[in-house]
Every structure is written in C-alpha cells, then in structure tokens.
Amino acid sequence: MPKDTKEKAIQELKRLEAMPGVSAEATVSRNYIEWLVSVPWKKTSKEIKDIDAAEKILNEDHYGLEKIKERILEFLAVRQLVKGPKGTILCFVGPPGVGKTSLAKSIARATGRRFVRLSLGGVRDEAEIRGHRRTYIGAFPGQIIQRMKKAGTVNPVFLLDEVDKMSMDFRGDPSAALLEVLDPEQNNTFTDHYLDVEYDLSKVMFIATANVTHTIPAPLKDRMEIISLSGYTHLEKLAIGRQFLVPKQLTEQGLEDAKITFDDSSLEELIDSYTREAGVRNLEREIGSCLRKIARQVVKQTGAAFEARVDRPKVRDLLGKPKFRSQQIHDKSEVGLATGLAWTEVGGEILSTEVALSRGKGNLTLTGKLGDVMQESARAALSYVRSRAELFGLDPDFHSSLDIHIHVPEGAIPKDGPSAGITMATALLSAVTKIPVNRDIAMTGEITLRGKVLPVGGVKDKILAATRAGITRIILPAENERDLEDIPADVREKMEFHLVESMDEVVSVALDGTIVPLAAKAKLPEPEKVIGDEPPVTH
DSSP states (O other), X not given: OOHHHHHHHHHHHHHHHHXXXXXXXXXXXXXXXXXXXXXXXXXXXXXXXXXXXXHHHHHXXXXXXXXXXXXXXXXXXXXXXXXXXXXXXXXXXXXXXXSHHXXXXXXXXXXXXXXXXXXXXXXXXXXXXXXXXXXXXXXXXXXXXXXXXXXXXXXXXXXXXXXXXXXXXXXXXXXXXXXXXXXXTTGGGEEOTTTOSEEOOTTOEEEEEESOSTTSOHHHHHTSEEEEXXXXXXXXXXXXXXXXXXXXXXXXXXXXXXXXXXXXXXXXXXXXXXXXXXSSHHHHHHHXXXXXXXXXXXXXXXXXXXXXXXXXXXXXXXXXXXSOOOOOXXXXXXXXXXXXXXXXXXXXXXXXXXXXXXXXXXXXXXXXXXXXXXXXXXXXXXXHHHHTTGGGTXXXXXXXXXXXXXXXXXXXXXXXXXXXXXXXXXXXXXXXXXXXXXTTEEEOOEEOTTOBEEOOSOHHHHHHHHHHTTOOEEEEEGGGGGGGGGSOHHHHHHOEEEEESBHHHHHXXXXXXXXXXXXXXXXXXXXXXXXXXXXXOOO
C-alpha cells in the first residue's frame, strides 16, 4: 500500500483491537480493513510487448476495423517507448452488433491484460461509481473499486459498456462522477467514498462503448477519444459470416461433426432478405435458426453420416418467406420524387421524398412524422425555390395559387436530422418545373436560404445504404470529400460522386431534363426556353 493508506489501515486496525469483538462497529471496521487489503495497489499484469503477436490476435478475432486495430497497435508501440505512460480512454461509438464489446475483449487478449466490464445502462445513482460513505449500514465501495478488486491488478482493460445510457435522478448524476475516473489528470488520485483514500487508476486502459454520442454529456465526451465503428459492407458481412459466424454456430448447435456446407449464395440471401442491420447480430441468429432446423433432421436420421448443403433455395425452404424486401431504386425517373440518404442508429437508409402540387392558397403541408429540424429544412427549401423562381422560368408568385404537400413515406417512423434539405428542394423544384429527377441518383446535404450546401455526418453508412439499393450516383456536399477515404475501395469504385457547393449544381446533376447553368440562364431573354418542351407552370 502507499504510505498514507498504510497508516490509515494500521490506525483502523488499532481501533479494531480496542473494540469488543461482538459490537456492530467492529464488523464495519473489519470489513473496511478487508477491502483495503484485497484491492490491488501495486500488482500488474505482464504486458505483451510483441506488436506482431498482438496484430495476429486482433485479426483472428475481428475482420476489417483497420483504423481501430491501427490505434491499438500505436498504443502498444508507445508503451514500449515510454516508461509509465498515462492510461488511455477510448470510446467506441457505433450501431448495435458491430463488435464494440468483443473488440475490448480482444484488446485485453492482445495486450496480455486482465479484462473487467461494467455496464452503465440505466445506472442513475452516483454511489454506484463512487461508493457509499461508511456511516451508512451495508455500505460498499463503488463499482469501479469492486471491479478493480475483481481484476486483481492495477492495469486491467476496463470496459464501461453503454456509457450513453446513464440517467440521473435525485440521488446524483453518475456521468459527473465518471469525470474523475476518466480524466487522465485526475484519476491517479481517485477517491472512493467508502475507502476514503486516494486510489491510482492512471494505469488502467478504459474503453467506453456507446451507440450514439449526442446523449453523452459534453464534459465526459471531451475526456474520451471517440473512435467510430460504422456498419459493415455487404462483402464484409459475407466474410464475417464465412470466417466467424458459421463455424461458431456449427459448434453451438452441436453440428461440428456433421458435413454441412454453407454456400456464399446462402449467406447473401440471409444478408439481403432476412436481416436489415448495420452489425451482424441478426445474421448470426438467422444462421443459428437454419442450423437448428438441420439439427432436428440430424437427430431424426440415425445411422448414416449426415450431409447437407445450404444454398439460396434451401435457406428459403428452412426459414420461409423473406422478412425484408430489398430497398431498390425506383423503376423510372418521376416528377416530384427524389431519393435522399438518411442515417439511423442501426446504419444508413434510403429515404424517398415526394412532392405533390394542388390548386390552393399557398399552404405548405409536411407529413411523414418529421421532426423540427426536417420541417425547417422543408421551409428553407421552399424559400430557396421561390427566390430562384424567375431564373427557373417560373411565375414569381407560383406558390400563391398552389398548395404544396411534402411527404416522406413510412409515416410511422419518426425522422429528423439536418441532411434532407437538398433532397426536399430537388423534389420541390422537380414538381414545379415538371422535370423528373434521375432515378439512379441519391443525395444528402443541408440547404441554406441562399442555396449553399452544408456538410453532413454519417456519410459512410449512407453510401453503404445506397449501394444496397443499387444506386450508382451520389450527390454529396463538397466539404464531405474527406469522408470518402473511409469508404471501402470496392464500394468507391462502383460509385460516381458529385461534390457540390451550391443548390444550383445539385439541380444541374439531379434533374433529368434540359437545365442550363443559372449564370447562362440569367442572360436569356426568354427564361421559358430553359424548361424544354413543357410550358411553365402558371395559374
């Protein structure tokens, strides 16, 4: 023990010696001394110094995730060069089922450290983190000290699971109590209310996991290095299914001795028609479901060795009709129908936006359970189209005799976020000019009243969703060009990206008609010629 702690322990021991053994106070005192003795103060795990061995372990356990593996190997390299570096605090953020928790276990295996896990989902009492004071009956140290005792060393890999799902109530705010734990400047003197002595957490490697970052308090987020894990591509899921999930499920269902072969076509069928997710958790369940049905046949057939080949028709035979229809691009280019890209907590989605015009008094109707941000984007899109009306060959007062209805289908699902602006503006412009929107183009970006296109997040997930739907051309804000590096090369090669800075560029790419650039239009004496064969909409 450190000197101060040892003095306190000996002082408590002297008090215990002077007490009657049967008194309640003696029990409290004895428990306290036992905790001080059982918590690790100096014992460390011997770390694996071999970076190549660590890399091999990470590749054995996980497919892909190159950036994260690089970050872990960098951490190990620094450990070799620096004596006594500060502990790191990483936060893996990504949708469910992409391997955040299992990645933390792999890091412990690759570094040769002990692994302990604390789930923070639903924790709302500050004493869970810092412990209760010894004045309370049944007082205990907090979960941090309890897990350190379980680890038995001062340098474990400590997983804080679901850090975005903590809540607070009248008993305190546990996320504020975590600030001391996760701050490298403070956690060498972490004080638990029960132990009431300083405890050094600076050698611990903390790893937090979360599905989203916006529910993590800003001061807590500031203390962690955020590493994003986006969803897996179709090819990555195929490789994960082949290398990891099928062998694992064969063992779990007791079929490792049976001659069962899973074709790639069967895995493709499961990925396309039976799962709709960013991770691979449901894919594993569906593989298990297929194998359980085969296990029943194995048990029935006694005697001869059992052989089975699982292909696409066999999957449909075992699991019944597909659960999901694949999101596909529209059959033909239509007026007032644009394809947008959305980000959800479980990965990317394509989102159609429809605009209908009817005679009326200039009312704007928005449906599809849109949140405040998307409603504001729709109004900004309308204002942009009105401000450009003459340049598009429209009557400046076209809206006054029309009711405009913007609808985003699947109305039961709440939708919000600042990335549908240019999609709404394109669909609206298409409706009023009667020029169809190209069916093979999807877009994402926020719009300003002056027609500037602002950058958005979740680009990789959105582009993967577009790939699944068979879309080959993407309109992206120019400032999102740096995000294209994160997209796998096999996906990037199939795609054609249009990087835009203004709505005028979006229009020239997205609308399937004769569109003259606005600068040229401004010089035309008769703007009506811009529209082609269709007459302008005037009432």
